Amino acid sequence: MATKHLIQLDDSYIEYYRNLLSNTQAQALYRTLNETLDWQQEHIQIFGKTIASPRLQCFYGDLDVAYRYSGRTFIATPWTDTLAKLKHLISSQTGYPFNGVLCNLYRNGQDAMGWHSDNEPELGQNPVIASFSLGETRNFSLRKTKHTKQCLSLPLEHNSLLLMPEGFQSLYQHAVSRSKKNNDARINLTFRMFYN
Numbered sequence: 001m002a003t004k005h006l007i008q009l010d011d012s013y014i015e016y017y018r019n020l021l022s023n024t025q026a027q028a029l030y031r032t033l034n035e036t037l038d039w040q041q042e043h044i045q046i047f048g049k050t051i052a053s054p055r056l057q058c059f060y061g062d063l064d065v066a067y068r069y070s071g072r073t074f075i076a077t078p079w080t081d082t083l084a085k086l087k088h089l090i091s092s093q094t095g096y097p098f099n100g101v102l103c104n105l106y107r108n109g110q111d112a113m114g115w116h117s118d119n120e121p122e123l124g125q126n127p128v129i130a131s132f133s134l135g136e137t138r139n140f141s142l143r144k145t146k147h148t149k150q151c152l153s154l155p156l157e158h159n160s161l162l163l164m165p166e167g168f169q170s171l172y173q174h175a176v177s178r179s180k181k182n183n184d185a186r187i188n189l190t191f192r193m194f195y196n
């Protein structure tokens with residue numbers, strides 16, 4: 001059974017659920033997602049240069065769901081059975097609907113995600129994002145928007161779910177920084193609602 005923890009922040013909060021699935025289910029799911037999702041190496045433009053994104057990615061969702069970021073448009077691949085089931089579970093656990101999921105594979109401790117808010121227009125005024133993690137534990141860092149000082153670092157464990165509520169994206173930025181440890185791979189799935 002999942003255990004829910006409320007993490008209070010200055011002017012928002014996050015919900016953190018541990019053990020969303022049984023150990024056996026989580027192990028099997030990690031293997032299935034690792035082996036069957038269509039992991040891609042994307043490239044991003046930074047200061048006019050094209051560089052390989054420091055992780056693998058793919059995007060699944062309802063028909064016609066599209067996501068524009070880093071100057072590119074990604075069209076959702078139809079849900080796999082496994083992802084559709086997980087989406088239903090996460091919707092019933094959190095009480096929110098989702099129509100797409102952005103999947104990230106951090107191959108090792110060198111893979112990362114820089115500071116950002118998930119505030120693209122197609123996510124609507126007040127996005128609610130549910131972020132499910134499998135595999136290696138990595139630290140999820142938080143800071144207030146327009147500040148440089150980190151205010152929280154939360155280890156996101158295997159088989160955990162983090163919910164970023166309404167209002168959170170405009171007040172806070174988040175990141176998964178590089179780790180000095182020789183980390184194993186980690187899969188993170190961010191379930192979102194798109195208004196295309």
Ligand SMILES: O=C(O)CCC(=O)C(=O)O
Pocket residue numbers: 102104113118131140156174176188190
């Ligand atoms: O990997 C994570 O925990 C965060 C992923 C994330 O922030 C994103 O996909 O926007």
Ligand SMILES: [Fe+2]
Pocket residue numbers: 116117118174
């Ligand atoms: Fe994010």
